[in-house]
Amino acid sequence: TQLLEQSPQFLSIQEGENLTVYCNSSSVFSSLQWYRQEPGEGPVLLVTVVTGGEVKKLKRLTFQFGDARKDSSLHITAAQPGDTGLYLCAGAQGGSEKLVFGKGMKLTVNP
Amino acid sequence: NAGVTQTPKFRILKIGQSMTLQCTQDMNHNYMYWYRQDPGMGLKLIYYSVGAGITDKGEVPNGYNVSRSTTEDFPLRLELAAPSQTSVYFCGISSRAPKEGYGYTFGSGTRLTVV
Numbered sequence: 419t420q421l422l423e424q425s426p427q428f429l430s431i432q433e434g435e436n437l438t439v440y441c442n443s444s445s446v447f448s449s450l451q452w453y454r455q456e457p458g459e460g461p462v463l464l465v466t467v468v469t470g471g472e473v474k475k476l477k478r479l480t481f482q483f484g485d486a487r488k489d490s491s492l493h494i495t496a497a498q499p500g501d502t503g504l505y506l507c508a509g510a511q512g513g514s515e516k517l518v519f520g521k522g523m524k525l526t527v528n529p
Numbered sequence: 530n531a532g533v534t535q536t537p538k539f540r541i542l543k544i545g546q547s548m549t550l551q552c553t554q555d556m557n558h559n560y561m562y563w564y565r566q567d568p569g570m571g572l573k574l575i576y577y578s579v580g581a582g583i584t585d586k587g588e589v590p591n592g593y594n595v596s597r598s599t600t601e602d603f604p605l606r607l608e609l610a611a612p613s614q615t616s617v618y619f620c621g622i623s624s625r626a627p628k629e630g631y632g633y634t635f636g637s638g639t640r641l642t643v644v
Contacts, residue, residue, distance in 0.1 A: 427569075449631060460533075460619050460635030461572070506571065508633075515560055515623045515631045516587065519571040 421445060422507055422520035430526040431497055439492040439523045441507035448510050450483055450490045451517065455504040464492075497527045532556060535620050535636035542610040542643045550605040550639050552620030560623040561603040562633070563587075563595065565616040572619065578603055610643045617641070 423442045431437055441450070449468040453461035465474050467483035467490060474481045478501075480493040494501055504524050508517040536551045554561065559580040564572040564587075574587030578597040592614055594606040607614060621635040 422571075451632065453633075458637070460621070460637050461633070463632045463634070466632050508572075510631055516562070516574055516577060517572075517631075517633065519564075519573070521569060521571040 421518045422509055424505075424507055424520035424523050426523060427521065428524050430528065433498055433527055433529050434496050435527075437494050437497060437525070439494075439505055439507075439525075440489070441491070441520055442489045443509065444488065445509075445511065446487050448487070448512060450487070450507060450509045452481055452490070452492055453506040453508065455506060455522070461504075461506055494525075497525075499527045499529050501525060502527050532634050533620055533622055533636035535618075535639050537639060538637070539640050540642070542607075542641065544610060544612065544643060546610050547606070547608050548610070548641075550607075550618055550620075550641075552603045552605070552636060553601050554603075554620075554622050554634075555601065556622060556624075556634065557600060558622040558624060559600065561597070562621045562623070563593070563603070563605045564619045564621065565589065566619060566638075567616050575605065575618075607641075612643050615641060615643045 425440050451466045452464045455461040465481045470485045470487045472483045478495045482491045504522045506522045508519045534553045562577045563575040566572045573589045576595040578584045618639045619635045621633040623631045
């Protein structure tokens, strides 16, 4: 059983399109993080959200943490080829710093 | 300031061989982790450490061992390599900032193939 479910798992879009990635769970998380990973490299942290309902923006990326702290979304506006990569969500529970990862969403942005 | 350094980058092992995956950090963080990433499966926690001399099992510890004699180093040991251990291994550290949540910094990974 996967604790964090990401959808969609794959997405191929044209440059300039918008997209939303979802990260869902039936469990409550004390914090939720989003990472981006390129081939042959380790995941790189994009953002951490800790408060239910919190919204954070990072240039064209908007992250939201659900009110009940069980889910999160990542919205990318006007996608660019440089956004291509694997997007992973990860959650921490209770006072632990151990992370549980989703399977990821592989994004391809075509020029 | 290299952050988290993993060596080797690639390795091919024969079944039954042993090896140590090295992980070194220069950020003076106490919390260190070993994850494995299989295709389409996300990352799964193998072992973690909250400081020198302290280690604990994660979700998938079987077939692995760790030690933490210094803050900087957290090696992962495979004693009897099996094909099921073919994977990409990532070492990570976490910064602890309760108000901001936790953020991991990962190394660039070790791609291990067991044949």
